[in-house]
Amino acid sequence: MTASYGFGISLILAIWSYVAMIANLGPSWLLNDPIVSGFFVGAVVGNIPLGLAIGGTLELMSLGLWTYGGATTPDYTTGAIVGTAFAALSKLAPTEAMAAGMLVAVPVSLFMTQLDIVGRSLTTVFIHGADRAVEKQDDAAFSRWHLWGQLPWGLSRAIPVFFAVWLGSGPIQSLINNIPTWLTRGLGTMGHILPALGFGILLTFLPIEKWWSFFVLGFVMFAYLNVPLLGIALAALAVVIIYFSLKPVEAGEQQAEEAAAVKVDGIKSPVTRGDLVNAMWRHNLTLQLSWNYERMQALGYAWSIAPILKKVYPKKDEYFTALKRHMVFYNTNPAIGSPTIFGADCALEEKRQPEVGDSLKVSLMGPFAGIGDTVMAILMKPIFAVFAASLALQGHASGAWLMLFLGFFWFFLTFPGFWLGYRQGLGLVRQVSSGAITRITDMASTAALFIMGGFIPSILAGVKTPLEITKHVMIEGKDVVQSIKIQDSFDKILPYMLPLALVFCVYWLLKKKHWTNLQVLLLLVVAGIILGAFKIL
Amino acid sequence: MAFFLHIDNRLIHGQVTVTWCSYYGAKRIIVADDKVAADPIQRIVLPQAARGLPTSVVTIADGLKLLSSMDPAHESVLIIARNAQGALALMQGGFKPKSINVGNQAPVQGTKYVMVLPWIAVTTEDAEAFKAIGDMGYKITPQRSGNDRALDLVELLRKKGLL
Numbered sequence: 055m056t057a058s059y060g061f062g063i064s065l066i067l068a069i070w071s072y073v074a075m076i077a078n079l080g081p082s083w084l085l086n087d088p089i090v091s092g093f094f095v096g097a098v099v100g101n102i103p104l105g106l107a108i109g110g111t112l113e114l115m116s117l118g119l120w121t122y123g124g125a126t127t128p129d130y131t132t133g134a135i136v137g138t139a140f141a142a143l144s145k146l147a148p149t150e151a152m153a154a155g156m157l158v159a160v161p162v163s164l165f166m167t168q169l170d171i172v173g174r175s176l177t178t179v180f181i182h183g184a185d186r187a188v189e190k191q192d193d194a195a196f197s198r199w200h201l202w203g204q205l206p207w208g209l210s211r212a213i214p215v216f217f218a219v220w221l222g223s224g225p226i227q228s229l230i231n232n233i234p235t236w237l238t239r240g241l242g243t244m245g246h247i248l249p250a251l252g253f254g255i256l257l258t259f260l261p262i263e264k265w266w267s268f269f270v271l272g273f274v275m276f277a278y279l280n281v282p283l284l285g286i287a288l289a290a291l292a293v294v295i296i297y298f299s300l301k302p303v304e305a306g307e308q309q310a311e312e313a314a315a316v317k318v319d320g321i322k323s324p325v326t327r328g329d330l331v332n333a334m335w336r337h338n339l340t341l342q343l344s345w346n347y348e349r350m351q352a353l354g355y356a357w358s359i360a361p362i363l364k365k366v367y368p369k370k371d372e373y374f375t376a377l378k379r380h381m382v383f384y385n386t387n388p389a390i391g392s393p394t395i396f397g398a399d400c401a402l403e404e405k406r407q408p409e410v411g412d413s414l415k416v417s418l419m420g421p422f423a424g425i426g427d428t429v430m431a432i433l434m435k436p437i438f439a440v441f442a443a444s445l446a447l448q449g450h451a452s453g454a455w456l457m458l459f460l461g462f463f464w465f466f467l468t469f470p471g472f473w474l475g476y477r478q479g480l481g482l483v484r485q486v487s488s489g490a491i492t493r494i495t496d497m498a499s500t501a502a503l504f505i506m507g508g509f510i511p512s513i514l515a516g517v518k519t520p521l522e523i524t525k526h527v528m529i530e531g532k533d534v535v536q537s538i539k540i541q542d543s544f545d546k547i548l549p550y551m552l553p554l555a556l557v558f559c560v561y562w563l564l565k566k567k568h569w570t571n572l573q574v575l576l577l578l579v580v581a582g583i584i585l586g587a588f589k590i591l
Numbered sequence: 592m593a594f595f596l597h598i599d600n601r602l603i604h605g606q607v608t609v610t611w612c613s614y615y616g617a618k619r620i621i622v623a624d625d626k627v628a629a630d631p632i633q634r635i636v637l638p639q640a641a642r643g644l645p646t647s648v649v650t651i652a653d654g655l656k657l658l659s660s661m662d663p664a665h666e667s668v669l670i671i672a673r674n675a676q677g678a679l680a681l682m683q684g685g686f687k688p689k690s691i692n693v694g695n696q697a698p699v700q701g702t703k704y705v706m707v708l709p710w711i712a713v714t715t716e717d718a719e720a721f722k723a724i725g726d727m728g729y730k731i732t733p734q735r736s737g738n739d740r741a742l743d744l745v746e747l748l749r750k751k752g753l754l
Contacts, residue, residue, distance in 0.1 A: 175709050259609050347709030349697055383600060383697030410632070417633040420640035423605045428642075487635045492643050565613065570738045 057143045058224030063098065068216035070094055071135055072208035079207055079342045082389040082468075084461030088112035088134040089446045093454035095135050101142040101151075103449040108141065108155040109134045110446030110453060111245050112163070113439050114513060117252025118259060119571075120431035126170050128575075132211055133163030139219050144230045153241035154230040160579065164572070166214065173210025177203060177346035181353050184344075185381060191374045193360075200357040203344025236587040243586025244579055246516040247556060249443075251578055253510050254560025255571060259432055260503050261496075262561075268293070268500045272507025277549040283444075283512060287437060290504035294497050323404045324365045330400060330476065332361045337396050338468040341388050350385035355396070362400050379408065386419035387426025389464040390471065395422055397475025398482045410480060418486065425491050433498040434460065440509045514553030519544075519591055552591075594663050596681070598672045598731075599694035602627065603640040606694055607671065610736040612644060617669035620646040623654030623681055624673040651677060655684040663689070675713075675720035682724055691724065693733045693744060707747050708733055718753035721745055 074085040084090060089109035096105020112130040119127045137159025141151045180203040187195035233241075262269060268290075275281040275289060337358035344353040356377055363380075367373040386392045395418045402411035438460045446453030475482060522537045544551045560578075563569040569577075585591040595615045599607060602622050612620070620641050627633050628650040638646035649657060654670070661668065670688065672678040674696065682688075698704045698712035707713050711733050713721070721731060725745035732741045748754045 171709075178706070178709070258613060348706065348712065378700070382700060385601070385604075413630050413632045417630070417636040420601060420603045420605075421636055424608060424640045424642055427605050427609070483632055483636055486639050489639070491639045492641075495642055568614065568737055572738070 057227060059099075059139065059143070059219050061220060063139075064216050064220035066098055067095060067135055067139060067219050068212040070098075071132060071215040072212040074131060075211050076204050076208050076343070078461070079204065079345065080340050081338060082461060082464045084457045086131040087442075087454075087457040087461070088116065088130045089442050090454045090457050091131050092134040092138050092446070093451060095138040096142070099139055099142040101138070102451060103148065104142055104151055104155065105134070105138040106446040106449055106451065106453060107148075107152045108137050108159055110443040111152075111156060111248065112137075112159060113443045113446070113457075114249035115252050115575075117249065117436050117439055118254070118256030118431075119252070120427060120435075126167055126174070128163040128571075129166035129170055129211070130159070130163045132166045132215060133159035135215055136162045136218050136222075140223055140226050140230065143223055143227055146231070146233075149242060150233065150238050153238045153245065154233060156241055156245055157230070157233070158226065160575075162218070164575075166211070169210050169214060173206045174345075174347055176206035176210075177344065178348050180206075180344050181346050181349055181381070184353050184356075188374055188378050188381065191370060196360075196377070197357060200340070200344045200353050203346070203353065207343075207345070237583065239589070240583030240586035243591050244582030246514070247578055247582045247585075247591070248575075249513050250517075250553070250556045250560050251571070251575055253506065253514075253557045254564055254574070256432065256436055256502075256506065257557065257561045258565045260499050260506070262503060265500050265503055268504040269507040272504040272509075273511065273550075273554075274507075276508035277511050281508070283441065283508060286508035287505050290501045293504060294501045297500070298493065298497050324368075325362055325400075325404045326365070329361045329365055333358055333400055334393070334397070334469065334472045336361070338393060338465070338472065341392060349381065349383045351388070351392070352381050352384045355384045355392075356380035358396065359400065359403065362403050366403055366406065376403075376408065379412065384415065384419060386423040387430065389426065389468055390429055391419075391422030391426035393468040393471035394475035394478075394482065395419060397472040397477075398479050399475075401476050401479035405479075407480075414480065414483065418482065421486055421491050425494055428495040428498045430464065433502045436502065436509075437505055440513060444513070510557050511550035511553050514556065515550065517553045517556055517591060519552065520589055592664055592667050593689035594658065594661075594668050594670060594686070596670050596672065596678060596686075596688035596691045597694055598675060598678050598691070598696070600673055600697050601695050602633075602671055602673065603637050603646070604695075606736055607669070608640065608642045608644070611692070611694070612669055614737050615667060615669060617667045618644065619666065619668045620644050620671065621654055621657060621668060622646065622648045622671045623651050624671075624677050625650045627673060628653070651680050651684065654681065655686060658686055663687075675717040675724070679720040679723050682727060682729075688729075691729050691731045693731060694735055705751055705753060707744070707751055707753070710735060711744075713748060713751075713753060715753060718748045721748060722754055 074091055077083040078086040089106060092105035092109025093102060096102040112134050116130045121127055137155040140158045141155030144151055144154055146154060180199050184196055184199035187199055271293065272286055272290065275286050341351055341354040341358060345351060359380055360377060363373055363376045367376050386395060395415060399411045399415055402414065438456055442453040442456040445456065478485060518541050521540045523540065524535055524537045527534055527536050560574055563574050595617060597607065597611055603620060622637060628648055634648045637648050647657060672681060693711060696711045696713065702714050704712040704714045722745055725731060731744040733744045733747065734741060
């Protein structure tokens with residue numbers, strides 16, 4: 055008899071996938087991180103190291119992925135949940151179970167991309183509902199449309215997870231338990247080379263052509279000086295700060311003057327601190343709950359600023375007119391970016407400067423998305439992810455705690471971010487035009503390049519060839535068989551030559567040949583299985 | 592080296608800087624739109640979103656002047672129009688891009704629009720403008736990033752009954 059999961063476990067995993075999705079969508083918590091989800095599922099099904107290993111591998115594959123402007127990416131969270139659950143049922147040895155888990159997780163992640171698109175399309179219903187509620191001046195319905203906007207997001211994960219685990223776990227077992235050895239070996243190699251995809255994607259977002267020197271520094275520190283990863287990260291921080299403090303500031307003095315000329319007069323405000331705190335919590339917890347393709351974060355923004363508008367415009371007609379004004383396209387980084395814009399807009403709404411506020415919103419969402427996405431997706435997340443994945447792959451649960459901490463840290467930043475914006479108000483324009491954003495993103499990208507120079511060889515150290523060349527040589531008249539390890543010759547030319555070649559090959563395919571991420575993923579999967587099966591890698 | 596036209600109501604945004612500039616290898620951005628150029632805040636702040644790429648925010652007329660002073664054989668430039676009408680005005684002014692892509696068109700309040708793709712809202716006026724551009728012999732793609740399929744927008748508009 056093959057093992058399978060009952061209703062209860064299936065339901066718990068489904069609820070987790072719902073909660074993980076929504077906790078990320080709303081307050082940016084990283085419950086949906088593959089390592090965290092793998093850890094949770096591992097704990098539920100009684101095999102934590104397996105969950106951590108599958109989560110860790112998926113984490114590295116998705117290193118450079120970020121949903122820029124709401125683009126869809128493979129759903130590695132669901133992959134980690136279903137992959138861990140299925141593989142844990144088998145009676146396989148850890149390495150084989152891990153390979154089996156990846157065999158399930160990768161196709162599931164890709165398939166879920168399609169369901170994500172379906173889920174996201176349904177979200178449009180909610181913003182249209184909210185439009186009608188504003189027309190009818192029905193505040194309660196307006197709130198409901200926003201808060202229930204989370205349903206398509208959560209359910210598009212929870213329902214497939216529930217049925218996959220409940221009905222699929224049994225039938226899949228017979229497949230998993232009969233994986234031939236060559237395929238297990240191939241899948242192992244696949245697991246070793248897949249992180250190259252994550253690193254390759256990340257490099258396409260970094261200014262490597264301009265600042266390759268930082269990458270070389272990181273590489274030398276790891277490959278020749280054997281500095282541990284944390285040491286490399288600290289050195290990167292120091293070098294980048296030194297570099298930018300020596301570099302002259304290209305000041306936008308004249309522009310700053312121009313910005314200062316846009317004046318806002320002080321008006322006695324009916325808005326209390328309680329209203330501001332209410333608006334801030336609404337924004338920081340739920341901005342993206344009703345995210346939709348059509349106007350993205352618009353509904354969440356309107357719902358969040360409603361308490362301010364209600365005080366500024368006590369007349370019902372005026373209030374709903376103001377609310378409608380905010381039901382327009384809005385999208386920026388929800389954690390580092392939006393809280394500050396929102397804070398400044400609250401200050402301007404309070405001073406009855408709606409036109410200035412609207413213009414501020416529209417013009418700042420681009421720059422702030424730039425700064426937030428760079429700091430979060432290109433610098434912080436990859437660094438944490440590499441550390442967390444290394445820990446997870448060694449079976450340490452601390453990998454999961456590390457990612458959870460990062461998510462809570464981002465959430466924490468939303469609060470000072472809001473007050474910064476509120477205090478600055480229109481002054482934010484002056485701050486931004488001083489060139490601060492370019493400076494911060496430049497610093498973040500150069501630090502990331504430095505660090506990746508060390509992290510790439512470290513994480514991909516397993517990409518090695520076991521090939522040997524044997525040849526007959528005559529030594530002192532005797533015929534001796536000598537074997538030369540090809541890897542040793544590679545190491546003499548350049549340490550970690552294969553990992554570097556692999557990552558830059560991925561980079562080249564993505565950037566110069568314009569391959570899609572999916573095409574490269576499929577190539578790596580097939581190449582990994584074949585090279586592993588034939589013991590070439 | 593060439594000029595690329597990108598139609599996007601978000602103007603300079605993460606997808607533009609991170610994805611498209613690197614995809615095309617663009618070294619410079621020109622935002623050409625009369626409404627945007629008239630807003631002092633947007634004019635000051637938008638270039639800050641360009642991650643260090645030199646950026647001009649100009650009216651359509653000034654944009655055409657700027658473009659005529661540049662040589663597509665020596666410079667890679669991403670030109671951003673806010674909507675179909677703006678793009679058409681640029682093209683009618685003699686601007687010849689190498690390719691045209693629509694990144695995002697959010698619905699405008701108070702207009703009658705159809706969602707052609709989940710991220711692209713089109714009114715009948717927009718559809719006419721897109722068709723006019725198509726009639727000049729261009730294929731307009733509706734891609735958010737290079738990972739999306741390179742569909743033909745005008746054909747999509749026909750299918751949706753907008754043309």
